[in-house]
Amino acid sequence: MTDSSLSAIYRRYIDCLNARDWPQLGRFVDEAVSHNGRSVGLSGYRDMLERDFREIPDLRFEVELLACDPPLIASRLIFDCTPVGRFLGLDIGGRRVSLTENVFYEFAGDRIKAVWSVIDKAAIEAQLS
Secondary structure, rough: OOOHHHHHHHHHHHHHHHHOHHHHHHHHHHEEEEEEEEEOOOOOOOHHHHHHHHOOOOOOEEEEEEEEEEEEEEEEEEEOOOOOEEEEEEEOOOOEEEEEEEEEEEOOOOOEEEEEEEEEHHHHHHHHO
C-alpha cells in the first residue's frame, strides 16, 4: 500500500469517527484490534469510542500532523471540547479544554489492527489550575 492511499484511508476513518457512523467502523478497524497493548476487538473499540462521545458530546477529531510509513501511521490529533464530568480522572465539570493526543496505528491491509495512544493530560491539568 502506498503512503497516499493509507493516508486517505486514515482520513476516511477520522471522518467516520466524527460522523459517529458506528456501523461503518468495521471498514476501518480490524475485528481483532488492540489498544495500548490490550486486545479489545472491534466491539470493545467501538464501546470505547461511544463512551468518549457520551462523556464529551462535542468531541471532534482534528488531524494536526500525519506521518505515514506503511503499514504504520503516526498522528497528532487536536481537540477543543467540553467533557461533561470527569475525564482522565480529572473533574472537568463542563469546562472547555484543549488537548492533544499522539497516536500510532498499525494497519493490516486497509484496517487498523493496533493502536497506541497517549493523551497530554498535563495540558488539561494546566488549564484547570
